[in-house]
Amino acid sequence: xxxxxxxxxxxWYECDQCGLLFDDETDAKQHEETCxxxxxxxxx
Ligand SMILES: [Zn+2]
Numbered sequence: 786x787x788x789x790x791x792x793x794x795x796x797w798y799e800c801d802q803c804g805l806l807f808d809d810e811t812d813a814k815q816h817e818e819t820c821x822x823x824x825x826x827x828x829x
Contacts, residue, residue, distance in 0.1 A: 787813045798810045800813060802821065803820055
């Protein structure tokens with residue numbers, strides 16, 4: 786799920802699975818749909 790965090794007086798949306806930060810909630814949710822914490826992201 787996406788959690789919110791405040792940094793530098795800005796609200797960020799953090800992917801709970803990989804910790805990636807987004808400044809847009811929609812982007813965060815879209816990312817979350819395809820994010821998996823089971824497979825490393827460095828697979829090419
Ligand atoms: Zn993620």
